[in-house]
Amino acid sequence: MTTPHDFDPRLLGARCDICPLGPKGCLRDKSMEWTPVPNQHQHTTVAAVGDMPGLKEVERGFPFANAQGAGGRWQNDALAPLGLKRSHIALLSSQLCTFPGPTSGARARQTAKVKKLRDTMAAAIMQQFRASGVKAAAAKRAAKAQVEEEIPDPTACCRPALLREASRYPHVFALGKAASSAIARTTGGIKNLNGDLLEVDLLPAEEALAPPWWPLRRDNGRLYRKVVPAFHPSFVDRAPANVHRWRSALAKGLRWFHNRLQWLEPDSILLQPTPEELDAFLEQEAPYWVLDYETDGILSPFNVRCFAICIPDMKDGRPALPIETPDTLARAVGVHVEKCAGGTGGLREDPDAEYGRYYSAYNEERIKETLRKAHTDGRTWVGHNLIGFDARVSKDWLGVWMT
Numbered sequence: 001m002t003t004p005h006d007f008d009p010r011l012l013g014a015r016c017d018i019c020p021l022g023p024k025g026c027l028r029d030k031s032m033e034w035t036p037v038p039n040q041h042q043h044t045t046v047a048a049v050g051d052m053p054g055l056k057e058v059e060r061g062f063p064f065a066n067a068q069g070a071g072g073r074w075q076n077d078a079l080a081p082l083g084l085k086r087s088h089i090a091l092l093s094s095q096l097c098t099f100p101g102p103t104s105g106a107r108a109r110q111t112a113k114v115k116k117l118r119d120t121m122a123a124a125i126m127q128q129f130r131a132s133g134v135k136a137a138a139a140k141r142a143a144k145a146q147v148e149e150e151i152p153d154p155t156a157c158c159r160p161a162l163l164r165e166a167s168r169y170p171h172v173f174a175l176g177k178a179a180s181s182a183i184a185r186t187t188g189g190i191k192n193l194n195g196d197l198l199e200v201d202l203l204p205a206e207e208a209l210a211p212p213w214w215p216l217r218r219d220n221g222r223l224y225r226k227v228v229p230a231f232h233p234s235f236v237d238r239a240p241a242n243v244h245r246w247r248s249a250l251a252k253g254l255r256w257f258h259n260r261l262q263w264l265e266p267d268s269i270l271l272q273p274t275p276e277e278l279d280a281f282l283e284q285e286a287p288y289w290v291l292d293y294e295t296d297g298i299l300s301p302f303n304v305r306c307f308a309i310c311i312p313d314m315k316d317g318r319p320a321l322p323i324e325t326p327d328t329l330a331r332a333v334g335v336h337v338e339k340c341a342g343g344t345g346g347l348r349e350d351p352d353a354e355y356g357r358y359y360s361a362y363n364e365e366r367i368k369e370t371l372r373k374a375h376t377d378g379r380t381w382v383g384h385n386l387i388g389f390d391a392r393v394s395k396d397w398l399g400v401w402m403t
């Protein structure tokens, strides 16, 4: 049998002949051809598993084919910032056929439709059992087993093909809840799973397609792959505030895959600098400066307890990508201004500092003046709070807005 993309998933073990989206399936749109979308393999050690194909993928014949939406997010917000191209990560789908109707919301519609069909059928079967004298609990169990067999979940029907295809790769990103569940049998939500490091045995060693020289952990005839769940790009497209958490999970996963997850200590951490030392630190060349304040409260006037500044790891004269080994490591400076309960004992302090402070009034003003100069000389400041709270702290404490 040929399909529009000349691809028959049954040859990979998919159970299309009983699947509701298969050639004779009850949920397939019969006005269209049966069009499973092939996975996109690459000569690489990393695969990403997505959800089901959308209409664009069906039309073009490969996953994440749409330059907008999920495809665009994958390219522009995941791969490019990590220094990767599309060919660096193979793309697989946890379900190879789309559900009829628009791409958006297809997974939820499919789940609801399968549930509705099963509920209707289960009610009829239970009635029959009850009429023949079977007890309610036993009738319910029997009906459940029968409807799951009669109306299987399409992703479950696809799973044998997915495991076989994924077994070619030692490292797998599972993008979204459906992919995580299909690959790793996870049950939690993707917001909790994003960035977890899982070791998963997909198939018995003799069935896996991994080349024997790959350094997979072996145990009792099983081969364990490194699997990292992460958000699906279409979720990030709908909720773009999650893009940093998503990219962090992917970067962390790549470091784990390449055994580079260990923490790299900064090259230097300068604690309680003198005004001259802070000035010298801020005179360095750096592409950007990361700043974070800690204050006593969240209402103005802000009482600054301490702040820290650092410059990034560098590689080839630019900030190192999360998956690279840097040429030079980050440098940081930490400045405690006000003593607080709980304390940070043992820090260097000026002999004539006032009670509860680390610097004398004169030196504290020189520290602030050094910061003012750096805030207004045109350099690039970044920080997770810098366009909100920390910018207001700077304005309040130093009297200047960062340029």
Ligand code: SF4
Binding pocket: 009, 014, 015, 016, 017, 019, 020, 021, 022, 023, 036, 095, 096, 097, 154, 155, 157, 158
């Ligand atoms: S969803 Fe998977 S199992 Fe179902 S018909 Fe398509 S390829 Fe086959």
